[in-house]
Amino acid sequence: xxxxxxxxxxxxxxxxxxxxxxxxxxxxxxxxxxxxxxxxxxxxxxxxxxxxxxxxxxxxxxxxxxxxxxxxxxxxxxxxxxxxxxxxxxxxxxxxxxxxxxxxxxxxxxxxxxxxxxxxxxxxxxxxxxxxxxxxxxxxxxxxxxxxxxxxxxxxxxxxxxxxxxxxxxxxxxxxxxxxxxxxxxxxxxxxxxxxxxxxxxxxxxxxxxxxxxxxxxxxxxxxxxxxxxxxxxxxxxxxxxxxxxxxxxxxxxxxxxxxxxxxxxxxxxxxxxxxxxxxxxxxxxxxxxxxxxxxxxxxxxxxx
Amino acid sequence: xxxxxxxxxxxxxxxxxxxxxxxxxxxxxxxxxxxxxxxxxxxxxxxxxxxxxxxxxxxxxxxxxxxxxxxxxxxxxxxxxxxxxxxxxxxxxxxxxxxxxxxxxxxxxxxxxxxxxxxxxxxxxxxxxxxxxxxxxxxxxxxxxxxxxxxxxxxxxxxxxxxxxxxxxxxxxxxxxxxxxxxxxxxxxxxxxxxxxxxxxxxxxxxxxxxxxxxxxxxxxxxxxxxxxxxxxxxxxxxxxxxxxxxxxxxx
Numbered sequence: 030x031x032x033x034x035x036x037x038x039x040x041x042x043x044x045x046x047x048x049x050x051x052x053x054x055x056x057x058x059x060x061x062x063x064x065x066x067x068x069x070x071x072x073x074x075x076x077x078x079x080x081x082x083x084x085x086x087x088x089x090x091x092x093x094x095x096x097x098x099x100x101x102x103x104x105x106x107x108x109x110x111x112x113x114x115x116x117x118x119x120x121x122x123x124x125x126x127x128x129x130x131x132x133x134x135x136x137x138x139x140x141x142x143x144x145x146x147x148x149x150x151x152x153x154x155x156x157x158x159x160x161x162x163x164x165x166x167x168x169x170x171x172x173x174x175x176x177x178x179x180x181x182x183x184x185x186x187x188x189x190x191x192x193x194x195x196x197x198x199x200x201x202x203x204x205x206x207x208x209x210x211x212x213x214x215x216x217x218x219x220x221x222x223x224x225x226x227x228x229x230x231x232x233x234x235x236x237x238x239x240x241x242x243x244x245x246x247x248x249x250x251x252x253x254x255x256x257x258x259x260x261x262x263x264x265x266x267x268x269x270x271x272x273x274x275x276x277x278x279x280x281x282x283x284x285x286x287x288x289x290x291x292x293x294x295x296x297x298x299x300x301x302x303x304x305x306x307x308x309x310x311x312x313x314x315x316x317x318x319x320x321x322x323x324x325x326x327x328x329x330x331x332x333x334x
Numbered sequence: 335x336x337x338x339x340x341x342x343x344x345x346x347x348x349x350x351x352x353x354x355x356x357x358x359x360x361x362x363x364x365x366x367x368x369x370x371x372x373x374x375x376x377x378x379x380x381x382x383x384x385x386x387x388x389x390x391x392x393x394x395x396x397x398x399x400x401x402x403x404x405x406x407x408x409x410x411x412x413x414x415x416x417x418x419x420x421x422x423x424x425x426x427x428x429x430x431x432x433x434x435x436x437x438x439x440x441x442x443x444x445x446x447x448x449x450x451x452x453x454x455x456x457x458x459x460x461x462x463x464x465x466x467x468x469x470x471x472x473x474x475x476x477x478x479x480x481x482x483x484x485x486x487x488x489x490x491x492x493x494x495x496x497x498x499x500x501x502x503x504x505x506x507x508x509x510x511x512x513x514x515x516x517x518x519x520x521x522x523x524x525x526x527x528x529x530x531x532x533x534x535x536x537x538x539x540x541x542x543x544x545x546x547x548x549x550x551x552x553x554x555x556x557x558x559x560x561x562x563x564x565x566x567x568x569x570x571x572x573x574x575x576x577x578x579x580x581x582x583x584x585x586x
Contacts, residue, residue, distance in 0.1 A: 039586065075428050077585040094581070100430040112350070112421045119350075126346020129339040162430060171425070313355035 030074055030179075030213065033085035044069035046235035048083070050203055054212060056205050058243075059215040059223030061232035067215040068107060070232070071183050074213075075104055088179060098126065103172030107184035107215075110168070113157030117148060117167050120156060121174055128175040142170040145208075146200055162193035169200065173210075180204060180220075182214040193254050198224050254278045255296045256320040260288030266310035274302060288316070343431040347439025348375040355409065360388075361409055364451040368458035371396050376462035386472055389463045390547030393480045397456055398536055398549075402487050405516045406448045407509035414440050415505055418585060427585050434577035437500075441573055444470070452484035472546070480541040486565060487536045493569045494532070497576030500583060502521025502557040528554060532568065535561040 030052040034076030037044040059067050073085045074080045076099075083089070088150045090098050110118060118139060123198055125135040143149040146166040151159065156167065172180055182201065186194045202225055204210045216222050223243055231239040231246060232233055241245045259267065260283075268280045268289045276299050278292040293299040296319075307314055375392050378384060396491035414437075417423035460480070464473040494512075499505040521531030528534045534554070536541045543554035556564070 045417065071533065073586070077424070077427055079584060096430050096432050098430075103429045104424070106421065110420075110424050114354060115350070123346055123350045124425060126349070126432060127343050127426065129336075129430075131342060171441070178366045192371050267370050293386050327431075 031084075031086045032070070032073070033084050035070075035073065035085055036081045037066075037073060037078065038081045043235050045073070048232075048235060048237055050230060050240065051236050052230070053228060054211050055228060056201070056212045056214065058225035058226050058229045059232060059277075060214060060217065060219050060229055061215075061328050062217050065217075065232040066235040069235075070175050070185055071181050071213075071215070074181060075099070075102065081139070082257065100175065101178045102175035103175065103180045103210075105165075105168040105172040105180070105182040105185055107187060109164070111156045111159075111164055114151050114155065117143070117156055117159075118152045119320045120167065121152075123169060124171050124174050130175065138174060138176075145173065146170045147196070155248075162189045165193070165197060166200075169197070173204070175231075175233040176283060178211060180210050180212045180214075182212060183319075184215055184217070186218075186268055190218055201225050207247075216246045226241075254292045255299075257291050257293065257296075257299065258283065258288055258314040258316075258318055258320060259291060259314055261312055262310040263310065264289050267306060267314075270306045270310050274299075276302075290320070342433065343429060343435060344439040346497060347426060347436060348442045351413065351440060351441075352443035352446060354490035355413070355443055356450075360409060360412075361451075364405065364454060364576040367401050367405060368455045369453075371401065371455050371459035372462035375459040376466070378418060379463035382492070384463075386464075386467070386476060387550075388462070389473070390476055390480075390544055390549060390550060392463065393456065393459060393476075394537070394540075394547060394549045396459060397452065397480065398487065398533060398540070399522070400518065400550070401455060402484055402555050403451055403491055403513040403532070406488060406491030407495050407506075407513045409448050409451070410444055410492050411499045411505040411509040413444050413499065414496060414580070415499040417504075417519045418500075421585075423585060433581045433583075437577040437580045438497075438573065440534065441492065441496055441576070444496055445489045448488040449485045450491050452488050453481055456480050456484050474546065476546060479540065483536055483540050486539065487532065490532050490536075490565050490569045490572075493572035493576070497572045498580065500576050500579045517572070529556065532565070534565045535568075539565070 030050070032050045035048040036137060046302055048066070048070070050169050059070065062069050069078070073080055074087045076095055079093045087098055088101050092098055115123070116133065121139045121142070122135065125131070125139065130138065138148060139152070140249055143152050146169050148166045148170060156164065159167065168183060169182065173181065184198055185201070189197065198221065201212060203215060205212050214222070214225060227243045229243045230237055230242070234319055248250050271277045271280050271291055275292045276295040281290050283290055291299070353468070369411045369490050374396065375389070378388065378392055378423050412504060426439070427433065429436065455476070464477070468471070476538070495509055498508050502508055517533050518529050521533040537549055537552050538555040539558055540549045541555040542558035
């Protein structure tokens with residue numbers, strides 16, 4: 030997938046803004062907070078909408094008014110799009126018909142993809158009775174049915190419980206490793222993408238703010254101070270000890286005085302040194318979390334705000 | 335364009351939406367309309383001195399004048415517009431089919447569903463009336479003629495309301511205006527103005543077939559051949575217009 034100077038406006042709302050990107054083979058993660066432009070990018074890639082300016086190509090072809098391209102792309106949308114009144118098998122048969130698949134080869138393929146996403150036992154149940162996780166699997170099965178070269182999965186993990194997330198992540202990894210599909214998968218949770226691929230594009234407010242290996246992006250992120258909250262007993266001693274460390278930018282007591290917020294310039298050094306500091310000061314930590322797990326905060330760092 | 339692929343795609347969409355429409359809650363509206371028409375015609379048929387002409391007039395007013403455009407509007411303005419609004423159209427829009435071809439896949443089940451509904455409503459009214467007046471040869475002939483008229487009308491009105499639902503985000507407002515004001519009122523005015531309604535051409539075709547009631551002596555009727563040509567051209571051009579609009583619509 031290639032995009033050059035791509036912009037899309039919906040009236041006065043900007044969906045994508047001068048967006049440039051080249052997606053490589055394999056699994057690519059598109060990460061960004063809600064409203065960043067991920068779904069707009071996918072709609073442009075599928076030819077559902079047309080760019081306001083710039084150019085977009087999927088598998089070397091312009092998507093708008095190019096239905097033939099859909100033979101090579103499978104799409105799993107982020108919204109509820111399945112017909113509740115149909116069974117899983119009927120839904121897949123509809124998609125097969127749309128791809129000119131018929132007869133025993135279609136029936137065989139339906140069973141194959143249902144097995145792949147572990148939905149074979151539920152194929153003859155009504156979709157309206159499926160759980161969220163089952164619906165996500167069925168959407169992935171629909172995207173896979175015509176054996177596309179490229180799979181575009183828009184937030185396939187959203188709304189699912191941790192167990193289902195893990196299973197879906199395993200399925201997505203297998204689709205590339207065992208079946209050879211190139212996959213573009215979006216999420217607003219960085220660590221989920223990290224579990225599937227190291228090849229990541231970060232989108233924020235319609236722009237690609239960072240592209241490449243996730244470790245390079247982590248390096249970029251790590252150049253900015255991180256805020257970590259520590260709560261527990263005798264944290265004032267820990268606060269004093271932290272102020273002597275080179276990676277500490279600042280330490281502040283929280284409003285409830287139950288804990289401190291530490292701003293650090295090198296999170297890895299902080300986390301490596303922390304156990305020794307806790308032991309040395311005799312404090313007991315009951316809770317610790319990073320305020321910067323919030324993706325929005327990371328993106329603000331990356332765009333220098 | 336690969337014709338086999340296109341036909342397979344149209345057949346898949348048609349099967350899916352025919353089932354969806356036939357099993358939808360809108361079927362209850364058809365049942366209610368059929369019951370209403372049956373009640374009205376049943377009551378009329380129970381009176382003394384009524385005959386085939388009265389039955390023809392009732393079918394003319396209740397079905398051709400009123401319920402056919404209304405039912406077509408109810409089914410037609412929601413089918414593709416609901417899919418666009420709730421984004422379930424993605425499956426069709428991301429298939430390797432020209433969107434113009436996919437549009438035909440929406441039109442066919444819509445026209446079939448409206449036709450089936452109208453045939454049912456027509457049959458309910460007919461049976462309620464003529465079961466009392468007499469189910470003779472001329473009554474059955476009348477039933478066949480009105481059945482043919484409602485099928486033709488269903489295909490034309492379906493083409494109109496489906497195209498409108500692609501063009502407008504709130505097609506039901508246009509649909510209500512068209513069904514009640516345009517077809518119901520303008521189409522009933524004397525003189526040339528009624529020629530801008532579908533009903534006029536349906537009644538003109540009907541005046542050539544039906545030998546009973548006011549439709550048989552439709553004074554302002556357009557020649558049957560010209561009426562057929564107008565109805566066919568209208569249906570084809572509206573399907574083509576809808577397909578073109580659907581092709582160019584951004585599915586946000």
